[in-house]
Amino acid sequence: MVKRKRGTFLKVVKRFWPLYLMTLPGLVYLFINNYMPMFGLTLAFKQYNARKGILGSDFIGLKNFEFLFKTKDAWIITRNTVVYNLVFIILGTVFAITVAILLNEVRSAFARKIYQTVTLIPFIVSIVVVSYLANAFLSADTGFINKGILEPLGKEGISWYTTPGPWPVILVLVNLWKNFGYNSIIYYATLVGISIEYYEAAVVDGATRWQRIRYVTLPGLKATIITLTLMSIGKIFYSDFGLFYQVPMNSGPLFDVTNTIDTYVFRGLLQNNNIGMSAAAGFYQSIVGFVLVITANAIVKKISPENALY
């Protein structure tokens, strides 16, 4: 059995060798860039010493991981990371699809180009610039919300950077604003690929515009939605460092709602610069992400096998 499989593999290679040759540079790149550095993962279990090198450093077991769980904040940072990411995935997907469908309904090609460009711009803006845009709204002294809205209404200004309450909403809004353009373009690209005949058939059957979206467009997007969601689930233990560090201006009183695994590790290791511990944090994040992707994929495979990633 195994032998026959090998045989067919060789036969396939023989037949399609130009194609294999073409993938080779990519595979080599992947190996050098993504697989060779994995030896660095051993750092998570070592007390790194530059003179002894990565392989020669002393092995200290799981000691580097302790700091992630020993703190009282372990629960808060894990909760913040996961819950924010879940909200980003759900709202982000809904919002991006809505925009993609709206784009698809725009008739004028010129207008569509304009909208596409405009929605993409926030994605290109650096997060540091975004943090100052947010600051222009939120600054206690000169900010638009305090000076332009609250005070003219006779209400007292809010010191936004010391009030944790509104920040979950602010962060979600900023993230949506920044990322919806990019995702909606991916969905829009899929939409364009849905054959026009389905729509024509639906129109012939008397489907309303809403029904066309519900029964033609959304099912057509299903594969893309699942792929993108699975990929975001793999990153659920990572947080967008810029968003959680720059946008709240690293303001201490907000930490209960803005501290995530990445910002925690950054702030903690700023003081002692321990490579082993940062490697451990990264290792932990990737392992959890890996397990989550495998699980999610297995679930998808159970429910609708043709849409699973692998």
Next chain:
Amino acid sequence: MKFKKLLSLVIVGVMTVSMLSACGSSSGNAEDGSAASGTSSESAADDSNTEGTEADTGAGEEDLSQQEPYTVKIMMLDDGETDIVEEVAAAASEITQAKFNTTIELVRVGWGSWAEQVTLALTSGEKLDLFPAFAINSSLATLVSSGEVLPMTDYLKNGCGKETYAMVDEEDWICTSYDGEIYGIPMNKGKQNVYGAACNKDIADELGIDLDAVKTLDDFGEVLGKVKEAYPNMYPLATSQALRVMIPSDTLGDDRTCVLGALVDATSGSTTVENLYASDEYREFVEKMYDWAQKGYIMPDALSNTETAQNMIRAGSAFADFYTGPAPDTEARLSRECGVTIKDIEFFEHYKTTGETAPCWSIAGNSENPERAMQVLNEMYTNQELANIFIYGIEGKTFEFVDKANKVINYPDGVDATNAGYAFDHWAWPNMCMSYVWEGYPVDVYEQYVTFNAGGVLSPAYGFTFDNSSVLNEVTACSNVVSKYAEALNTGSVDPNGSSGSLEQFIQELEDNGIDKIVAEKQRQLDEWLAANS
């Protein structure tokens, strides 16, 4: 068969590509190297006459110019444009070529990415010989224990570093020593802890305020009150960075922004390590800051403000800034940076701690030839010509003499700080006192430094370096707690006795995360150190 053929073909292809790229980089280097040595051998010929006298100072020993060629790579803080930095390196190489047959490679890294770049160079095994062990977020103890710096005791006491060894104060060496070995040459800069404020003298004069009479924080508060009254739109106290904690403590190696265990009053002679944030002094300080913020002395957005104090004072939106910068020339420097006359006031007696003395120049663990690196470092410390090439760059391009007799310099015409292309941080080079004097600074500024450094109280822990490796988990957790609360409290943004972010919560969370363990460990190491060094 065909497959094998194909495989070998592909391997050959890949190897050719990688060889080509390897050749590309190495031939590039060779070109640089030969170009540099070309110019320097020419100039070595020209210079041999003029250099002769210069070299006499170090003569009387074996001729080092016949050594194997070697390149010393130096990494240095603050910006420099590539072409100017290359020119500086070439000029420096002229001197070191003639003397040691050593070429200099200089890399300058801006403040923003300094810590990252140096850490990367130290840990990645990249070639690096000399660097200032300063502002890189890890103490000398950490660098030593991870093998990122090399001991230099032997070179200093019996080898090519003898001259430098003789020039540095005996007592300062213990600040860069660890387990009996010296790991760095302390920068010859201001070494005192001074807690005070820089004030806009023009405004003080206009309001008839006598700044010389200001001796305490309370006096200072009154001054701020008067300024606020006269200029209601001004927030008198600038809050550029985290407002400094005005308590004369010895942080025992910690950065002032995150103090986990300290001698709260370093001038008192007490050797009890305490949690600074739980001390009465800290409570008093943050209550005062909150009071000031309520009175409008500190801007309400202090936490998210990123404007520098210098800019705020220049723009007239602030009157003063707390500072902990030690120096006889601070007034001159700040006056230049702020564009107004700056007057310093000081709140406490000067005192010396390991933290101010320990910034030093070290030999990187990756150095291929530490002895050759030490030769250059010694020359940087003792040779005025070389020191000034490194510090100020190229005469006529980045600086020019205003008064050659007194060695006073300024920018050439049409050049200023924004376009010189080479940043001056004379204090961050090994020996600032070798450098020329900037116009506007006192001509005898370096003599003033000598007197300044000689005075002051010595902290009882002077020379002690803390090794935090046994309490890393606690340090990581507590660092997070400190960044959560300290800045807000220090800037008076939150009420220390209020419901959100109060001082009580701060202390409680620190204790929950094991500050007591850190304090106890610090105390243990300090006691041991005191016993061994008394």
